Amino acid sequence: MSDLRKLAEPFPASIIKKPAPGKYGDYVEHNDYVQRALSIVGPCTFGVVDLIRGHAAGIGWNAGEWKYPPRDNAVVGVVAELTATVDGKEVTITEIGTEDNPAMGHDAVNAKNALSDAYKRCWMRLGLGLHLWCDSYWLDKQLDKEEQ
Secondary structure, three states: OOHHHHHHOOOOHHHOEOOOOOOOOOEOOHHHHHHHHHHHHOOOEEEEEEEEEEEEOOEEEEOOEEEEOOEEEEEEEEEEEEEEEEOOEEEEEEEEEEOOOOOOOOHHHHHHHHHHHHHHHHHHOOOOOHHHOOOOOOHHHHHHHHHO
8 A cells, every 4th residue: 555545544533533612623633643644654854944923813801901912923823844755755845834822822832833733734735634624535535446
């Protein structure tokens, strides 16, 4: 079975989590992406290309005070790059990851969360976890036909 086909295999239902209230889409935790990727393609390189800074809107206005005050020049996302060897071919994917609530954390936490998002998005471009992003998922079945 090709690496691409293995990457396209949906995650088991037992590790798929429902989104928190107010969020959209089922998800799989970061550590499960790392384990699956390592088990299929081995080590890869992944890193920050650029930090994205912007305005972090305040959260929780109550009785004249913010629970998390607005901040300017906060880390709100990252541009990251992943390079891996898939089926003998080195591929590089660049993606953006975001922090959902940048006013709630300091820049290091925001960068860590955005990097996790970017990591998952990079692997999605290679088929890993793609089923979580699709209303109609068929890549795994198409690859099965091509490998027969």
